[in-house]
Amino acid sequence: MTVPRRASLLALAMALVAAAPPTIQPAPSSRLAPFAATLADRDLPAMRGAWPRTDRSAAWAAIAQSTAANRQSARWALAQTLLADRQFADALGVLDTMARDDADLPLVAAWQLAHGIALAALDRPSEALSALGSPSLLGHPEACAWRARAMVATGDMAGARGLLKCALPAIAARTVPDQAPFLLTFADAAVVSDRPRLAIDLLGALDDRDPAANLRRGRALLAAGDIRAGTLLLDRASRSGTPDVRAAAQLALIAQRAAGPAAPPAAATAALDQLLRRWRGDAIEREALDLRWRLAERRGDTRAALAAGATLFRYFDLGAQTAPTLSRLQQQLRAVVSGDARSSVDDIAGTFWDYRDLLPGGAEGEALTAALAERLTAAGLYGRAAELMRTVLDRRPLDAATGPLSVRVAHLYLRADDPEAALRVLRRGAPTVFPQPIQVQRRQIEAIALFRLGKANEALAILDDVPDTAALQAELLWQKRDWPAFARVARRQLPDPRRLDATGQAMVLRQLVALTNIGDAAGVTVLRRRYASAFAPLPSRDAFALLTDPVDALDAAKVDKAFSRLTAANPDALSLVAVGG
Structure with missing residues (x-):
């Protein structure tokens, strides 16, 4: 009885599943006979573009019937058949399976050739170039033909054109329809390499x-x-070709119209934007973005140039052009930081933030970030400056060298009225041992942040064992209106009467307020005797006189007015905002 075809296919499929190594857990290489040396001793295949081909069903059947001794050979026969039939994805799967079972196969030129061709055909040009770059393949016509296609895909047109002589035997051996992709590739390379007649x-x-x-x-x-002749041909292609050919022809027409010195770049940019809205991916978008970048530079629009160039850099395999492209983008980013009179620092910071992944590494990138942060700080945009510098801090390893930067970032957050963010910055580096001066500054800012969050006692407790913080403790106690504690701490900070600057005057007046509130008339008398002559010629003498009158003669309303004026003006250099700066 004849077995139905569907049943025979099912039986063959089951046999293949039983014979082939599992995908997730491949068989150990010891189960299959080594094949790399055997393949290396054979002649390189496809010298003129023709891969050895067997009937595909027979090739699959041979795998199903193979043993550990000949399974790799059967797989190789199938891989060559799939390449001959242009089933590149299936061929890549077979080749990768072979390599998993024999780690030496990627060292063999024949396997590299097959693997590189499959990668190039599947639009993985960088990997293809790596596979096809073996010294054993440099003069191989089929390898040259496919390497040229991969080079064109990465934008290396000059390199691709240089492979034409090597590739010609493999191209000439093909039928005209099969020659077409390679001829088109070399034509693209010739045009871009300024060899239009060759194309x-x-x-x-x-x-x-x-x-x-x-x-x-x-x-x-x-x-x-x-x-005229070129425009006519492009117009024909834009009307009758496949979608990708039509898009490429339209792009070429836009580029031609924008090439003249009198052509308005804005019109070309609008046409490019319309094209880019409906076309994404492949060399067409890449070429369109490159043109848009050049037009933006021509208009002097640095932000538009960055947008186009960054898209190219982030989403396209630029091959040899990767480093020059990044360098060009970084130069434009430097120009953004320097800014101009037409741009606000807020807008500049927004642009910089969008493209911060393009920053130069190391000290230069940090210097650019710091320069912009300084401009934001000068403009009062403390939160933006803090976020910018936080990116630098987050990139650094947690060590003692980050101490000054952590102080600066936390201080900016305080000035932006975000004490919680300041605490997060400080606590992230808490396990690190910092130099004593940096540690003192960090504790000062932590105390201020806690105070701003309503945790006055915790803030003061942090400063108990921190040297050189008496002025800050006094400031916090003044804001808390803890008059006895303030008077005790501030007493040690009172200035020399002979050097009574604005800050010193405020310290004396504050001490008088505190002593008045706790009813320490004797203390007020001591200060009146010590500072009366120093205050006599100063504008603040009236406030001093008011606060040093006998307690029973003080006008309560005037004292409250003097106290509120001191609190609002707060002339002390160590205010809650400025400490640590």
Whole structure:
């Protein structure tokens, strides 16, 4: 009885599952005979583009019937058949399975050739170039042909054009339809490498009604100076080609119209934006973004240039152009930080924040960030400055060197009225041992932040064992209106009468207020005798006189007025906001 075809296929599939190594847990390499040395001793395949091919069903059946001794050989036969049939994804899967079972296979030129071609065909150009760059493959025509395609995909047009002579035998051995992708690749490379006549010659084998070929012919004619003929061909391609050819032709027409010195870049930019809204990915978007970048630079629009260039850098494999592209973007980012009269520092900071991933590394990147933070601070945008400097702090390892920066960031958060953020910054580095001066500053800011959060006692407790913080303790006690404690601490801070500056005057007046509130008339008398002559010529003499009159003669309303004036003005240099700065 004849077995139905579906049943026979099912049986074959079950046999394959039983024979093939599991995907998740591949069989140990010891189960299969080594194949790398065997393959390395064979001649390189596909010298002229033709991969050895067997019937695909027979190739699968051979795997199903294979043993540990010959399974890798059967897989290799299947991989070559899949490459011949242009089933590149399936071929890549078979090749990767072979490599998992034999770690030496990626060292063999034949496997590298097959693997690189599959990667190039699946639009993974950087990986393809790595696989096809083996010294054993440098003169291999098929490897040269596919390496050129990968180079064009990464933008290395000059490198691709240089492979033409090597690739020609593999291209010539193909039928015209199979030649087309390679001829188009080399035509693209020739046009960009300023060899338009070479591109036209290469395209001579293709039909003059082929939109993809006309796209390249149009570009080549434009490059050769034949604007009318080139524009006509591009217009034909933009009407009759596949969606990608139409988009590429429209892009070429936009570029041609924008090339003249009198052409308004704004009009070309609008046309590019319309094209980019409906087209994403591949070389077309890449070329459109590159043109948009150049037009933005021509208009002097640094932000638009950054937007286009950053998209290129972030989302496209730029190959050899990666480093120059990043350098160009960093130069524009430097220009943003320097700013101009037309841009507010807030706008500049927004642009900088959007592209902070492009910053130069190390000290230069930190210096740029710090420069912008200084501008934000000068403009009173303390929160923005703190967030900017926080990115620098977060990138650094937690060690003693981060101490000054942690103080600066926490201080900025305080000035932005965000004490909780200041505490988070300080507590992140709490386990680190900092130099004594830095530790003192960190404890001062922590105390201020706690005080601002309503935790006055906890703030004062933090300062108990911290040297050189008596002035800050007095400030906190003054704000708390703890008059006895303030009078006790501030007594040690009173200035020399011979050097009574604005801060010193405030310290004396505050002490008088505290002594008055606790009823220490004797203390007031002592201060009146010590400072009366020093205050006599000063504008603050009336406040001093009011506060040093006998207690029973004080006008309570006047005392309250003097007290509120001192609290509001707060001339002390160590105010709650300024400490640590």
